[in-house]
Amino acid sequence: LLVESSTGQFWFIFFRNGQIVYSTDPDSNLNRLRDYLYGLNLESSLERVVTSKLGINVLEYGQIWALLESRILTPVQASKIIHGMTIEVLFDILSLCQGTFAFQTGPALSPQLTTLKFSLLSGIVFRQLQAWKQFYPLIHSPDQCPAILKNENIPTSLHNIRQWLDGKTSIRQLSRYSRKSIFAIAKSIYTSIEAGSASMVTVRAAVPTRFKHEAPRIVCIDDSMTICRAVEYILHNDGYQVTAI
Numbered sequence: 001l002l003v004e005s006s007t008g009q010f011w012f013i014f015f016r017n018g019q020i021v022y023s024t025d026p027d028s029n030l031n032r033l034r035d036y037l038y039g040l041n042l043e044s045s046l047e048r049v050v051t052s053k054l055g056i057n058v059l060e061y062g063q064i065w066a067l068l069e070s071r072i073l074t075p076v077q078a079s080k081i082i083h084g085m086t087i088e089v090l091f092d093i094l095s096l097c098q099g100t101f102a103f104q105t106g107p108a109l110s111p112q113l114t115t116l117k118f119s120l121l122s123g124i125v126f127r128q129l130q131a132w133k134q135f136y137p138l139i140h141s142p143d144q145c146p147a148i149l150k151n152e153n154i155p156t157s158l159h160n161i162r163q164w165l166d167g168k169t170s171i172r173q174l175s176r177y178s179r180k181s182i183f184a185i186a187k188s189i190y191t192s193i194e195a196g197s198a199s200m201v202t203v204r205a206a207v208p209t210r211f212k213h214e215a216p217r218i219v220c221i222d223d224s225m226t227i228c229r230a231v232e233y234i235l236h237n238d239g240y241q242v243t244a245i
Contacts, residue, residue: 002229003096005099010232016108019115020116022109024060025088029059029236032088035176083114087121087125100225144201146193147199157180161185
């Protein structure tokens with residue numbers, strides 16, 4: 001399933017027999033996976049693994065399998081990462097006010113590590129998005145970066161991620177580091193803001209500074225948006241910056 005927002009951001013969800021196998025935001029390249037690994041103190045592990053021998057043509061998913069083959073990740077850890085990634089993608093997609101989508105049938109993404117029931121996860125995310133409205137206008141995006149103003153009145157739920165409340169780390173990243181939902185992190189931050197012990201900083205850049213690098217740029221021109229997005233996704237995985245027209 002390809003979903004595209006009215007602003008041009010897009011996501012892919014891979015299904016098999018109606019169950020979600022994997023979900024991705026192509027713009028994140030490997031930065032999203034690095035964030036999840038950072039929360040497990042395995043941030044540098046991607047530099048130590050070779051490409052999976054399984055012939056997986058989706059970069060991030062292939063890297064997860066390479067980490068499994070190298071015994072750096074356990075199957076349980078990898079499944080939890082895919083679960084977190086899927087919740088994150090559904091949170092973005094189900095919060096859209098306007099967009100387009102297209103289904104494409106083809107060979108299922110394999111090998112298959114885990115399957116997730118869409119109706120169950122979407123129900124959880126819908127409830128979170130309904131409750132999210134209470135955070136406005138103090139918090140309006142998971143890409144906002146909270147900062148500690150004073151150590152008083154900091155909720156216990158934030159103690160284990162206090163070192164990252166520096167105004168440079170987004171709610172989305174905090175969720176990846178701590179393996180807590182975006183909603184749970186935002187709720188704790190909202191409580192801290194109300195208590196005057198935290199504040200929000202301007203939305204961060206799309207690519208974290210520590211991973212930012214210049215890549216060759218390619219322009220893809222086609223009369224089918226689905227083809228444009230498919231090409232864009234494939235080339236993103238090979239490290240290119242892509243503009244679809």
